[in-house]
Amino acid sequence: MKTESVKGTFLKKLETKSMFKLTRLKEFLLLLLHYKVSCIGLCIVMGIIILAIFAPIIAPKHYAEIDVPNKLQPPSLAHPFGTDALGRDIFSRVVYGAQIALWVGLLVVLVEASIGISLGIIAGYFNGKIDKIISASADIVWSFPTVVLALGVVMVLGPGITQVVIAIAVTSWPGFTRITRAKVQSMVNREFVLAARAIGESDLNIMLRYLLPNITSTILVLATLTLPSAIISTTALSFLGFGAQPPTPDWGAMLSEGASQLVIAPWVATFPGIFIVITALGFNLLGDGLRDLLDPKLKI
Amino acid sequence: MSALLRYSVKRVLIGIPVILFVSLFIFLLMQMLPGDPIKLIAGERVTPERIEELRRSWGLDQPVYIQYFYWLSHVMTGDFGYSYVTRLPVSLLIWSRLPYTIQLTFTALVLSYVFGIPIGVVAALKRGTAVDNITIGVATFFYSMPTYWLGLILMLTFGLYLRWFPISGSSSLESMVLPLLTLTLPYVAMSARIVRTEMLEVLTEDYVRTAWAKGLPSRRVILRHALRNALIPLTVMFFLDLPWIIGGAVIVESIFAWPGMGSLLYKSILKQDYPVVQALVLVITILTVVCNILGDIVSAFLDPRIRVEKEA
Amino acid sequence: MDAPLLVVKDLKTYFYLSKGVLKAVDGVSLTINKNQVFCLVGETGCGKSVTALSITRLIFYPGKIVGGSIIYEGKDLLKLPENEMRKIRGKEIAMIFQSPMKSLNPVFNIGYQISEAPIVHFNLKHGEAWKQAIELIGKVKMPDPEMRAKSYPHVLSGGMRQRSMIAMMISCEPKLLIADEPTTALDVTVQAQIMDLLLDIKRRSSMSIMLITHNFGLVAERGDEVAVMYSGKVVEGGSVKDVFNEPLHPYTQGLLRCIPVGFERKTEIDYIPGTLSSPINPPVGCRFHPRCKYATEKCIKEEPKLMEIKKNHIVACHLCGG
Numbered sequence A: 001m002k003t004e005s006v007k008g009t010f011l012k013k014l015e016t017k018s019m020f021k022l023t024r025l026k027e028f029l030l031l032l033l034h035y036k037v038s039c040i041g042l043c044i045v046m047g048i049i050i051l052a053i054f055a056p057i058i059a060p061k062h063y064a065e066i067d068v069p070n071k072l073q074p075p076s077l078a079h080p081f082g083t084d085a086l087g088r089d090i091f092s093r094v095v096y097g098a099q100i101a102l103w104v105g106l107l108v109v110l111v112e113a114s115i116g117i118s119l120g121i122i123a124g125y126f127n128g129k130i131d132k133i134i135s136a137s138a139d140i141v142w143s144f145p146t147v148v149l150a151l152g153v154v155m156v157l158g159p160g161i162t163q164v165v166i167a168i169a170v171t172s173w174p175g176f177t178r179i180t181r182a183k184v185q186s187m188v189n190r191e192f193v194l195a196a197r198a199i200g201e202s203d204l205n206i207m208l209r210y211l212l213p214n215i216t217s218t219i220l221v222l223a224t225l226t227l228p229s230a231i232i233s234t235t236a237l238s239f240l241g242f243g244a245q246p247p248t249p250d251w252g253a254m255l256s257e258g259a260s261q262l263v264i265a266p267w268v269a270t271f272p273g274i275f276i277v278i279t280a281l282g283f284n285l286l287g288d289g290l291r292d293l294l295d296p297k298l299k300i
Numbered sequence B: 001m002s003a004l005l006r007y008s009v010k011r012v013l014i015g016i017p018v019i020l021f022v023s024l025f026i027f028l029l030m031q032m033l034p035g036d037p038i039k040l041i042a043g044e045r046v047t048p049e050r051i052e053e054l055r056r057s058w059g060l061d062q063p064v065y066i067q068y069f070y071w072l073s074h075v076m077t078g079d080f081g082y083s084y085v086t087r088l089p090v091s092l093l094i095w096s097r098l099p100y101t102i103q104l105t106f107t108a109l110v111l112s113y114v115f116g117i118p119i120g121v122v123a124a125l126k127r128g129t130a131v132d133n134i135t136i137g138v139a140t141f142f143y144s145m146p147t148y149w150l151g152l153i154l155m156l157t158f159g160l161y162l163r164w165f166p167i168s169g170s171s172s173l174e175s176m177v178l179p180l181l182t183l184t185l186p187y188v189a190m191s192a193r194i195v196r197t198e199m200l201e202v203l204t205e206d207y208v209r210t211a212w213a214k215g216l217p218s219r220r221v222i223l224r225h226a227l228r229n230a231l232i233p234l235t236v237m238f239f240l241d242l243p244w245i246i247g248g249a250v251i252v253e254s255i256f257a258w259p260g261m262g263s264l265l266y267k268s269i270l271k272q273d274y275p276v277v278q279a280l281v282l283v284i285t286i287l288t289v290v291c292n293i294l295g296d297i298v299s300a301f302l303d304p305r306i307r308v309e310k311e312a
Numbered sequence C: 001m002d003a004p005l006l007v008v009k010d011l012k013t014y015f016y017l018s019k020g021v022l023k024a025v026d027g028v029s030l031t032i033n034k035n036q037v038f039c040l041v042g043e044t045g046c047g048k049s050v051t052a053l054s055i056t057r058l059i060f061y062p063g064k065i066v067g068g069s070i071i072y073e074g075k076d077l078l079k080l081p082e083n084e085m086r087k088i089r090g091k092e093i094a095m096i097f098q099s100p101m102k103s104l105n106p107v108f109n110i111g112y113q114i115s116e117a118p119i120v121h122f123n124l125k126h127g128e129a130w131k132q133a134i135e136l137i138g139k140v141k142m143p144d145p146e147m148r149a150k151s152y153p154h155v156l157s158g159g160m161r162q163r164s165m166i167a168m169m170i171s172c173e174p175k176l177l178i179a180d181e182p183t184t185a186l187d188v189t190v191q192a193q194i195m196d197l198l199l200d201i202k203r204r205s206s207m208s209i210m211l212i213t214h215n216f217g218l219v220a221e222r223g224d225e226v227a228v229m230y231s232g233k234v235v236e237g238g239s240v241k242d243v244f245n246e247p248l249h250p251y252t253q254g255l256l257r258c259i260p261v262g263f264e265r266k267t268e269i270d271y272i273p274g275t276l277s278s279p280i281n282p283p284v285g286c287r288f289h290p291r292c293k294y295a296t297e298k299c300i301k302e303e304p305k306l307m308e309i310k311k312n313h314i315v316a317c318h319l320c321g322g
Helices: A002-034 A036-053 A090-126 A128-143 A146-157 A161-188 A191-198 A203-239 A251-260 A267-294 B002-031 B037-042 B048-057 B064-076 B090-125 B130-143 B147-161 B174-203 B206-213 B218-256 B261-270 B274-302 B304-311 C048-055 C082-088 C110-122 C126-139 C158-170 C188-205 C216-222 C240-245 C250-258 C297-301
Strands: C006-017 C020-032 C037-041 C063-072 C093-096 C176-180 C208-213 C225-230 C233-239 C307-310 C313-315
Touching: A036 A090, A036 A267, A036 B130, A090 A128, A090 A161, A090 A203, A090 A251, A090 A267, A128 A161, A128 B002, A128 B218, A128 B274, A146 A161, A146 A203, A146 B218, A146 B261, A146 B274, A161 A203, A191 A203, A203 A251, A203 A267, A203 B147, A251 A267, A251 B147, A267 B130, A267 B147, B002 B064, B002 B274, B090 B130, B090 B174, B090 B218, B090 B261, B090 B274, B130 B174, B147 B174, B147 B218, B174 B218, B206 B218, B206 C158, B218 B261, B218 B274, B261 B274, C006 C048, C020 C037, C020 C048, C020 C063, C020 C225, C037 C048, C037 C216, C048 C063, C048 C093, C048 C176, C048 C208, C093 C158, C110 C126, C110 C158, C126 C158, C158 C188, C176 C188, C188 C208, C188 C216, C208 C216, C216 C240, C225 C240, C225 C250, C233 C240, C233 C250
Parallel strands: C020 C233, C037 C208, C037 C225, C093 C176, C176 C208
Antiparallel strands: C006 C020, C006 C063, C225 C233, C233 C313, C307 C313
C-alpha cells in the first residue's frame, strides 16, 4: 500500500511537470505562429544551416574541381547555376560557400560579443570614470567605418580570413557594449543586486552569476541580428580581395570573380549574391521576431 | 544658451587629445608595416650608401618618437608626404578626390533621411496594418542587401541591359545616379526602420498622451510632440553615419570607378602606397571624431536635459 | 435638479492582445453632475484609468471602445467624428495624469506647453497665450511665474510638475476635469496641497472633478459622490456619505473594513482574501464571488445588475435585492 501511494504521488508530480512544460511549449509555438514573418526567417535560417552542414552531400561536385573546357556555361541541368571562368560548378561552390559564410559570421559574432559584452557589463556596473572611457571609445569606434579599419588591419597583417574576422570584430563590438551597458545599468540598482552585495558577493560573481543570466535573451536577439552584418562585412572584404583566398568558395570572392564577367556571364555573380541576401534576410527576419518575443524594447 | 556653449567647448577640448591619441596609434600601426619604404622609393639597383643617404633625408634613421613629431608637424601644416607610387604630394591627391566623395556620401545620407523619415513615421502611425508590415518587409529586404551586390545588380540592369545610366566615371550628373542609388537604398531602409522604432516608442510616451488630451490636432501632436522627440537620437545618428557611409563609399566608388577617396584608398592598399593609406585613414579618423563631437553638441542643443546632466 | 454633466452608460472597452481579449471595462455606468467631486475608486487593475481614458476617447491600439454611450451636453461622445471630439478634449473635458514626470514633454518649456491648448482652441496669438500662461502659473500657486514659464520640466519638482499639468489643463476652463490618481506619485505633504488647489479651482470656476483614486481617505475628505469599481464593472455608487456610512456591496464593506480606524488596537489588519480575477477570463456570474464570503448559488451563475436600492444609492449585488 505504501509503495503504491509513493509511486502514485511521484507519477502525479511527473504528470503536472510535463503538462506544465507542454503548455509552455504550446504557448511558445502559438506565439511564434503569430509571428509568421519571423517564421519565414526561421525556415530560411534552417535551410542555410542544412546547406552548410550537408554541403558535401548536397553539392554534386567539389568546389575546387576545375573543368576549363566547360567554362562560363549558362545554367543547365548539369550545372543548375552555371559554371565560372575555370569551369567550376557554381551551385556546388555556393553550397560550400554557405559553410564559410556561417562559420566566419559566427566567429565574428563570438569575438565581437565577448569583447562587447564584457566591456558593457564592466561599464554598466562600475560607472564613473571607467564607464566614461568605455562609452566614449565605444561611440568613436562604432562610428568608424568598418571597411576602412578592416582594410588597414589587412594591410598590416596580410589578407586572410582570420585577419578579416579580427578586423571586423574590432570595430563592431560597441554594438554589444552599448546595449549590455544599458541593460546592466537598469539592473544594477535593483534589489537583487543590492542584496547580493549585502551578503558579500564579489563584484565578479555578481557580474557573472546575477547580471549575465538576465541579459541572455537580449544577447541572443542581438547576436541573431548582428550575424547578417558580420556576413555582409566579411564577404565585402573578400569581394575586395582581402578575405578568403582562392580557391575558397567565399560568396564575396565569387562575386568579385563574377564582376569581371558581368556582361557575358551574369550568373557567376548573381547566384552567390542572391544567397548572401537570402541568408542575411533570414537572420534579420528571425532576429526581428525574436526581439518582438523576448525583448521588444530593444533598439537596433 | 551658455550651458550649451560650455558643453560644446568641453566636448571639443576632450576631442583634441583623442585625435592626438588616434594619430599616434595610426603612426605606430604604419611603422609595423612590412617592407622597407626606402627600398620602394630607391628602386632596385642602388648602393647601400645611397640607401643610407635617402634614409637620412627622409628622416627615417631617427628614433620613433622624433619621427612621430616630424610627421605630426607636417600633418598639421597639411603636408602628408608623397605617394610612393605616383610621387605626387598626398595632400594633392586627397584634395582632388575629397569633393567627389563628399558629393556622393553627403547626398546619399541626406536622401536616405529625407525618404526614410516619412516612411518610418507613416509605418509607425499605421502600426499593425498591411502598410506597416509591407514597409518593414521591404525595408528588411533592402537592409539585408550588401552594397557591392546591389551595385553590381544595378549596374547590370540599368547600366548594361537597359542602358539608362553610365556605369563608370563622373562625367555627368547621370553617372552619379547608379552609385548614389547603391549607397542610398540600404540606408533608406535602415533609417526607415529606426525612425519607425523610435516613433513607436515615443508615441506611447505619457507626454504624447497629454498632447492628445489637450485636444491638439493630429499633425501637431505627431510632428511637434512625437517626431521632435524621436528625431533627437536620429539627428545624432545622422552625424555618426557620415563616417560610416564613407566606408560604404569605398566599395561603391571602386565598383563604379567614381574618383573619390574611397577608390583611392582601395587602389593604394592594393599597390601598398602607404603614405596615401596613412593619410586617408588619418583623415577619416579625424572626420569620425569631429562627427562624434558634432553629434554630441547637436543632441545637447535638441534635448535640454543633456545640458543640465553634463553640467552637474 | 440640474441636468447631469456626463452620463456614462454600459461602457465597454476591450484590449485585443495576443494572449486573448482583455475586458478592461465591461459595462460601466455612472453619472457626473455639475459642480461636483465625483470619485471613482477601486483596486489597481479594476479599470478606473481605462474608464477615464475612454471618456476622452484616448484609447489606442490594441485597445478599442466596443460599446456603450457617453452623453455629454446631449451628444454621445462615442459617436462623434474625431475632429469634433478633439474640440471637446482639453477645452470642455480635460485630464491630468498620474506621473507628472513623464507627462510633460521634455523639450518644450512649460510656458509653451501651457499656452498650447488656448492657442489651438481659442486661436489666441502667441503673445497673449504666453501672458495667460504666466497668469495660470500664478493661479496654481507657483512662485515667480515669469521665470517659471521659461523652465523645462526636468528642473521642476514633482509637485511643481503636477501644478504645471493642472495649469495646462485648466487653461481653457473645462467643465469637467478628470484627475487620474493626481497625487499618488507625490509626497504626502504635497498631496494635500495639490488637492486643495484642485478644490479651490473647482470652487472658483464651478468645474466638476472626476477623481480617480484608491485612497479612501481622500474620497471621504473631499468627495461628493463615489462609484466603486471591481474587475471592470461598477459595483456600488452613491453619495460619499451614504456609501461610506452604509456600504451595501460586500466588496465595499470589505474595503472599508481594511482601513485601520482611529487608535483601535487590533492584532491583525483586515483584508479581502484572494486577488482580482483575470480580466481576460473573468468568472461567470458575479465577478466578486470567488472572494465573497456571502456568495450563493445565484451569485456563481448570474451576474447581478446595478439597481437603485435606496435614493441615489446603486448596487450590483444579488444579496441586496439585485
